[in-house]
Amino acid sequence: MSKGKILFQLSGSIACYKACALISKLIQNDFEVQTVATSSALEFIGRSTLEGLTGRPPFVNLYESQRAMDHIHLSRWADLALVCPASASTLNKLALGLGDDAIGTLFLSYEIGHKPYWIAPAMNHKMFLHPATQDSLRKLQAWGIKILYPETGHQACGEEGPGRLMEPETMYAAILKHFSAQGPQIPEKLLDGARDDS
Numbered sequence: 204m205s206k207g208k209i210l211f212q213l214s215g216s217i218a219c220y221k222a223c224a225l226i227s228k229l230i231q232n233d234f235e236v237q238t239v240a241t242s243s244a245l246e247f248i249g250r251s252t253l254e255g256l257t258g259r260p261p262f263v264n265l266y267e268s269q270r271a272m273d274h275i276h277l278s279r280w281a282d283l284a285l286v287c288p289a290s291a292s293t294l295n296k297l298a299l300g301l302g303d304d305a306i307g308t309l310f311l312s313y314e315i316g317h318k319p320y321w322i323a324p325a326m327n328h329k330m331f332l333h334p335a336t337q338d339s340l341r342k343l344q345a346w347g348i349k350i351l352y353p354e355t356g357h358q359a360c361g362e363e364g365p366g367r368l369m370e371p372e373t374m375y376a377a378i379l380k381h382f383s384a385q386g387p388q389i390p391e392k393l394l395d396g397a398r399d400d401s
């Protein structure tokens with residue numbers, strides 16, 4: 204039985220490979236995962252990796268044939284939306300409400316404040332501490348979005364500071380805790396039966 208439906212959104216960061224470890228862990232533990240990727244994310248990992256891990260093709264292009272309403276359907280489908288890794292650019296775009304790609308458009312169609320929306324930033328420490336990024340983080344949190352704060356340490360650029368993506372194991376533990384607190388997921392079939400009886 205599915206433990207929950209996760210809309211797993213990847214943007215263009217070197218940490219995309221770490222996000223794949225989390226996706227794999229979620230699938231192995233009976234979560235349903237639908238990935239969404241920006242075109243930059245696909246510079247770091249391939250469509251085949253995301254489809255191979257989840258059994259579902261990633262949602263990338265809003266205008267793709269057969270997916271015309273996925274920018275609404277996937278928001279409705281998800282129990283939890285996660286942006287992981289969130290690049291500085293995507294994080295700042297979300298805070299502005301820009302719907303110029305799949306992640307931004309899904310964000311605008313998501314029931315913010317009613318369903319959980321989590322963001323896991325990953326970036327160079329100067330990008331993370333930039334006033335634009337810090338303002339966006341404050342704004343997103345005020346809207347009820349949970350920030351999975353990055354860790355401090357060695358970065359791919361060779362510098363040290365805050366901006367390393369939270370470890371996949373730590374994020375997995377937070378997701379598991381969230382769904383455990385929600386109680387068991389009710390199978391769709393039972394819900395349909397309940398609707399029929401009313």
Ligand SMILES: Cc1cc2nc3c(=O)[nH]c(=O)nc-3n(C[C@H](O)[C@H](O)[C@H](O)COP(=O)(O)O)c2cc1C
Nearest residue numbers: 214215216217218241243244290291292293325326
């Ligand atoms: C090798 C490489 C690594 C990058 N790593 C990051 C990163 O970790 N975090 C980040 O915010 N941007 C990073 N960038 C820059 C983003 O990919 C760039 O800002 C891009 O426009 C983000 O697009 P997106 O948010 O639509 O995915 C990196 C760029 C390159 C070339």
